[in-house]
Amino acid sequence: ASSVRAYTDDGHWHENDGDYFDNKGSFVPDYGSDGKRGKLYNHIPKNLTYSIDGNAYFDNNKGSNAQVTFDDPNSPKPEPLQQGHAWIDKSTGKVYFNPADSHKNHTVYIPIKVTYPNPSNYNCNHPQPFSETVVAKFKVWPMSHFYKPVYPDYDKKQVQAGKSITSVPKNEGITKGDFPKGTRFELGKSNKYSKPVLSWSKMTNANTGEVTFTPSKPQDPNNYDTPVIAHYPDGSSSTDNGQVYAHVKVTPLTVGNNDLGFSIAEGAGMHDFGSNYSDRITYGSYHTDHYTNLDKDKQIDKNRLLIPDAWSSNNKSPITFRAICHEENKDNYTLLKWDEAKNRSVGEVNGLKFTAFHQWKIATEDEENKCRNNKNCNLNDFKYSYLTKDEYNTNTMARSRAIITGTPRKSGKYECRVFAFNNADSLKG
Structure with missing residues (x-):
């Protein structure tokens, strides 16, 4: 509810030329330095009486009916004043009004009859008691006009990828303090130009507007926004004033010295150990005794292939391999690698070379959900091409595997050192 009280213009009496009593004169309002008319609230005669003078109406249109119910001025002001009701203090002229929903976005005019029992003391033009009608005007705004949800800025809400x-x-609107009881928040766009809702944002408390951000570990460091809508008890919402955003700054993951893991496994292929695929890893490390007793001109056992396996916990840069090989006690070093661009092996030593290479991609949320929700999508096959949430959000942000095998052409002892590199793009050889 709101209220207005009566005031009189600040001014002076200006008598006309000639005889003052014959020509009487007129009241001239005074204006302040700001160009506005002065208002006096405490210089109104105490013996005036006030009453409602007809129906309330909208926006200076006397033909409309604003449907305002006027409570009895001979009874105390109702507490609380019901919606759509008004009450006037008949001795002071103060009008109390609690707008209904139908009054929103209108100016409600309430006609007030003011009776002057002895006006001649103040206006020579009225020697006898008289009444005039003035209006009390209420501009009715929706709650969205008075409240403004503002979320903390990026620098005050920083989170490392993989955490929450x-x-x-806070309310930074015209009306200070908390949001009105019954305010409800949700994630959502106010218009077609709003930014989309972040898939990793969630409204965790609709009463307070609490938003929780949980960026996955692969999320790029940056400033992000998710759109929010506040719904107020009167039916208005923050969409009346544009889009509200909750902000967050995603910071980079920490990549330590032990972030890259590497082993040389053994098996028939690059599928995971324990999977149902026949071409899978069978041992987490290769049997050195087998490789110290190879037969010349005989292909290495297809179930005992060397499988370099490398993964990183936080670094999502692609992983690739290099091997430097030579015959024992000789300096004839040879570089072995897999050329990803041409999808072929480069270099060999005595028939030994890279014969396959596999690099996992990080599945987007949409890609993963599409497979999980499609009965025709084989999740195991999908996970052989993509790292999923249960992997990259724990300890595997990148993974690559390869196969090294061949057929020895000569007798002798050979040594290879195999390396895994995270930032493969910077390798020159």
Whole structure:
């Protein structure tokens, strides 16, 4: 509810030329330095009486009916004043009004009859008691006009990828303090130009507007926004004033010295150990005794292939391999690698070379959900091409495997050192 009280213009009496009593004169309002008419609230005669003078109406249109119910001025002001009701203090002229929903976005005019029992003391033009009608005007705004949800800025809400953080708005509107009881928040766009809702944001408390951000580990470091809508008890919402955003700054993952893991496994292929595929890893490390007793001109056992396996916990840069090989006690070093661009092996030593290479991609949320929700999508096959949430959000942000095998052409002892590199793009050889 709101209220207005009566005032009189600040001014002076200006008598006309000639005889003052014959020509009487007129009241001239005074203006302040700001160009506005002065208003006096405490210089109104105490013996005036006030009453409602007809129906309330909208926007200076006397033909409309604003449907305002006027409570009895001979009874105390109702507490609380019901919606759509008004009450006037008949001795002071103060009008109390609690707008209904139908009054939103209108100016409600309430006609007030003011009776002057002895006006001649103040206006020579009225020697006898008289009444005039003035209006009390109420501009009715929706709650969205008075409240403004504002979330903390990016620098105050920083979260490392793979972790969570919450953010709660404050009211920075015309009306100070908390949001009105019954305010409800949700994630959503106010218009077609709004940014989309972040898939890794969630409204965790609709009463307070608390938003929780949980960026996955692969999320790029950057500033992000997710759109929020506040719904107020009167039916208005923050969409009346544009889009509200909750902000978050995603910071980079820490990549330590032990981030890259590497082993040389043994098996028939590059599928995971324990999987149902026949071409899978069978041992986490290769049997050195087998490789110290190879037969010349006989292909290495297809079930005992050397499988370099490398993974990183936080670094999502692609992983690739290099091997430097030579015959024992000789300096004839040879570089072995897999050329990803041409999809072929480069270099060999005594018939030994890379014969296959596999690099996992990080599945987007949409790609993963599409497979999980499609009964025709084989999740195991999908996970052989993509790293999924249960992997990259724990300890595997990147993974590559390869196969080294061949047929020895000569007798002798040979040595290879195999390396895994995260930032493969910077390798020159």
